[in-house]
Amino acid sequence: MTRRLRLAMAALILPLILAACGTPQERCIRNNTGEYRSLQALLTETEANLARGYAWRERNVVRSEFTTCRRPVRAEDGGIVYAEYGCWRDVTDVERYRVPIDPASETRKRDNLAAKLKAEAPRARLAVDQCKAAYPEARRPS
Numbered sequence: 001m002t003r004r005l006r007l008a009m010a011a012l013i014l015p016l017i018l019a020a021c022g023t024p025q026e027r028c029i030r031n032n033t034g035e036y037r038s039l040q041a042l043l044t045e046t047e048a049n050l051a052r053g054y055a056w057r058e059r060n061v062v063r064s065e066f067t068t069c070r071r072p073v074r075a076e077d078g079g080i081v082y083a084e085y086g087c088w089r090d091v092t093d094v095e096r097y098r099v100p101i102d103p104a105s106e107t108r109k110r111d112n113l114a115a116k117l118k119a120e121a122p123r124a125r126l127a128v129d130q131c132k133a134a135y136p137e138a139r140r141p142s
Helices: 003-019 024-032 034-052 103-134
Strands: 054-074 080-100
Touching (some): 024 034, 024 103
């Protein structure tokens, strides 16, 4: 199996492995409280924007970088060796930049998110309680 194929397989399998992390109770809670956690994250970001007076955005910036490349070359004995040479490669960086906000609009957004979060809280609490009942965790020795 080639190195590139192994890397591609690892990239496909890794999310599945990470999704399986945690106890059954933790997975149940994570799977049933996604909306609540998303709303909480958005509310936190909106409040931070209001406190700062601006928002952060990100954009991809492509730049060229001189690096070492390799290419296969047939050796005199019929085998394959790799020749190294200097080459330019495009590298993508993420750049954060400030964006002005409209405080009135951001305040309305915050209030709307807070109301949605308040409405979602009982459903999330019920889901957590049901997960704890369905998957009780054993006490760990101290």
